[in-house]
Amino acid sequence: METDTSSAPESPRKRRARRRRRVLIASAAGCAVLGGVLVLLPRERAEAPAAAPAPPRPAPGPKAHKRGPVTAGVPAALPDLVALIGEREAHLRGHPRDAPSWALLGSAYVERGRQTADAAYYPKAEKALRTSLKVGSPGNAPALEGLAALAVARRDFAAAKRWGESAREAAPKRWTTHAVLVDAYTGLGDREAVGRALDRLLELRPGTPAVRARAAAVYRDLGWREDAAAQISDAVAEAGAPAERAAYLEQAGRLAFERGDRDGALRSFREALLADPGQRAAQAGLGRTLAALGRTDEAVDAYRAALAGSPRPEYALELGELYESLDLGREARAQYELLREQVRRAEAGGADEELVLGRFEADHGDPWSAVRRLRAEWERQPATAVADALGWALHRAGEHGEALEYAEIATDATYGGGVRSALYAFHRGMIERALGHDGRAWRRLTEALQLNPYFSPLLAPVARRALAELGEPSEQGPPLP
Incomplete structure (x- = not known):
């Protein structure tokens, strides 16, 4: 397009x-x-008749x-x-x-x-x-x-x-x-x-800021990182009210973090919170970025602030995984239990949280439960994020061959997976490794760490260890799709 x-x-x-x-x-x-x-x-x-002139207003x-x-x-x-x-x-x-x-x-x-x-x-x-x-x-x-x-x-x-x-x-x-x-x-x-x-x-x-922000989100999903960054930068520059500017700065911060630009992400999230202290997504983004910078105490505080104002299951999952990466098992389990409670409350209001619950179950609960949930989600709404999550759940359940089919959908632009995601690349690399495709696994895991070396405090170290165990392949092999 x-x-x-x-x-x-x-x-x-x-x-x-x-x-x-x-x-x-x-x-x-x-x-x-x-x-x-x-x-x-x-x-x-x-679409509307012209209004009569209004009387003077106080x-x-x-x-x-x-x-x-x-x-x-x-x-x-x-x-x-x-x-x-x-x-x-x-x-x-x-x-x-x-x-x-x-x-x-x-x-x-x-x-x-x-x-x-x-x-x-x-x-x-x-x-x-x-x-x-x-x-x-x-x-x-x-x-x-x-x-x-x-x-x-x-x-x-x-x-x-x-x-x-x-x-x-x-x-x-x-x-x-x-x-x-x-x-x-x-x-x-x-x-x-x-x-x-x-x-x-x-x-x-x-050319309006709100439309630029929407275009940036679409371009990001297509893998057009430079176009997405240009659109959201213009949206920030043209924004008027503080809450508007904060919303676009938060989006800019997410895009920067996905590129592995920790300093740029930190600036955007902090500016967003200065413009609107109630921007909870920016507080969660700040936690993500501070964790990537190794400032884990500050990261925990930022996540807690985000959860206090907007108790989203995905924030609880991220904080739980940060605790787990720090060997704080009890604190991690508390966040995972909070996630389950948040999902129950969301479902009571008619919300569908099967994607985040499936992601959680795949890594921290019952992988087969994750597979069942995510298969049903895929039938209802087959988005790229669901393909990635289902592929990873199948891998965690030991079904590596079928897992690769969904990982390919999530990462191959031919099937719609144009987004350049370190997490998706990591998932596919680990699945290919389990299938014995060592050369492809090495290249995919390398891609993940090149896209964003800090994509997860829990999984980025796994990617580095897997690369070290694989060793550099003797042949370059075919290019990645």
Whole structure:
């Protein structure tokens, strides 16, 4: 897929004028959850009648200032999100047939659940969004899109596709719908559909920071590291509100860490936390990076802070593996038990955490349980990450031949595995070693450590030991796919 993402920089005057055209909460034309962040949309001239001139408004008070970042079409800080939820709940008690407000409230619940890793907000979100559909007009695009975003948050990508395509049919030029569809198609492993959705997104909103960030994520999955880094760098530079800038800095930090750039990752994560101290993903990224730098006490503190504000199973898994790498078995087991509890709570809210649970079981529990879970996940939504996890689980269960089939899907661009992941390369290298393909195993493990020598405090040392035991192959052999 080749997409022209170039656009002339927007002048400050034009940018200010565009921001002034955003709607206020009291007359919200729509809302969405874009890439895991709540946004409100400007009115689309092609899809909504022109509004009558508004009467003069009083000067904004403190509550209006709190709403500012939420209503500007950018990632929402948690305090603004809490204020928005409280305001909409109060409004709806007196106006129970206000469909746009129900859609806005539902999408705000989705985002609050995502930010805090509290899946209890997801049933509330679903109820609000379905109420919006019930009391609203046919083709209620904000509610349909909100249900698609809810399905993405729950990792139900087939449902996200259905709701998202319904929203697209209702409002083809609603740009955030195409962003949610990028997430849905990515989760289903449909590269062609991802490309089409991104192309349409770039047509509708070329050069805007939110779209650049979405393009960076797609380019990363395709293995286009330089393009991804350029897009997210531009998004950071053009971001407005602190929470928006923090979200893009966190994404930049993840990309830097995947390249093995510890210093760049550290800078990005720290800047993200300076912009928005509630950026829990940046705190987890900081923990990951500090561990790679050998500053393990600081890394533990960062992970604990991330878990305190957003108790995600993947953070508990990472911290548990850090403890395990330090021979702190009791502390590691405590994190693994926390992971199981977090998964149970997420499932109670309708979320699918089979991928992270399968990864955990493969390395720290019952590999055959991991195989069963991940086979079912692969049938539901065959994404690259699931192929990698299933291949590794099969290897851990002793089924090395079948494991290689899935490892190839995860790492060979021919099958869609274009992402340049040290973990995926490590998994394939260890599987090839178990099959006696020593030359290929040596090259794949070397690739893993070249991509990121610090990809895991627990597994990177395993890769180095395996390479030492293999020794350098006598023949170069065929190039890696």
